[in-house]
Amino acid sequence: MKDLLEIKRIYHYYGSAKALEEVNLKIDEKSLDAVIGPNGAGKSTLLRVISGLEEPYRGKIEFQNERIDGLKAYTIAQKGISHCPERRRLFYDMNVEDNIKMGAYLLKDKVRYKKMKNFIYELFPRLKERRKQRAGTLSGGEQQMLAIARAIISNPKLLLLDEPSLGLAPKIKESIFVAIKKIKEEGTTTLLVEQDATLAMDVAENIHILEEGKIEMSGTKEELMKEPRVKEAYLGI
Numbered sequence: 001m002k003d004l005l006e007i008k009r010i011y012h013y014y015g016s017a018k019a020l021e022e023v024n025l026k027i028d029e030k031s032l033d034a035v036i037g038p039n040g041a042g043k044s045t046l047l048r049v050i051s052g053l054e055e056p057y058r059g060k061i062e063f064q065n066e067r068i069d070g071l072k073a074y075t076i077a078q079k080g081i082s083h084c085p086e087r088r089r090l091f092y093d094m095n096v097e098d099n100i101k102m103g104a105y106l107l108k109d110k111v112r113y114k115k116m117k118n119f120i121y122e123l124f125p126r127l128k129e130r131r132k133q134r135a136g137t138l139s140g141g142e143q144q145m146l147a148i149a150r151a152i153i154s155n156p157k158l159l160l161l162d163e164p165s166l167g168l169a170p171k172i173k174e175s176i177f178v179a180i181k182k183i184k185e186e187g188t189t190t191l192l193v194e195q196d197a198t199l200a201m202d203v204a205e206n207i208h209i210l211e212e213g214k215i216e217m218s219g220t221k222e223e224l225m226k227e228p229r230v231k232e233a234y235l236g237i
């Protein structure tokens, strides 16, 4: 399989505090990968350096065999990388439909927009029912659905999802993860970061463990399940 994204020896600092240390990561086209790790491990930073919200201190990021580190976030988005940030960041005074439209600013093709919007409303019927409702009045789960909807309306080549399950009840978490699986099955390569290791390991084909800014282990669920430390630290077994 072809790599869609390749991260080579990335370092990142906030002031003098190290957030990422020699991170290497390859994401195959059409795959669903998850980065798991505790709070403060550098998961959000990793997504932020990929989407250009932070410029990595050192290292290389290649997307479709082209270097993207150092490019502006807007330019990276235009190349097809869509970032769904932690804690959702919606336009709370705007309604559901207008929030989705805001995510489509890169999409010039109206037919495509309609097609994607239909896919989104099939994926999240609740958003369709609430399309005229203000985003700020949605439940936490619905806001997360809307954040994902806004990130995929542009039909990205790579979707970055930052803690989609954060703060949600178990049932809602599960429905969000069912949707993530469907998005992947429709052909969108997805990189997900999560603290909920059990959920992430259930959906992801490849799992990477990030601790204190370093990738400590990578593998399939089956491979990682053989590691006593993973079972103990992440799965509570």
Ligand SMILES: Nc1ncnc2c1ncn2[C@@H]1O[C@H](COP(=O)(O)OP(=O)(O)O)[C@@H](O)[C@H]1O
Residues within 6 Å of the ligand: 014, 017, 018, 019, 037, 038, 039, 040, 041, 042, 043, 044, 045, 046
């Ligand atoms: N804007 C920032 N300024 C200073 N330090 C930050 C900033 N963002 C994150 N950090 C620090 O960088 C480390 C990694 O943070 P983050 O990437 O948010 O981790 P995670 O998403 O895994 O919880 C943490 O120690 C955090 O406190």
Ligand SMILES: [Mg+2]
Residues within 6 Å of the ligand: 043, 044, 045, 086, 162, 163
């Ligand atoms: Mg985070």
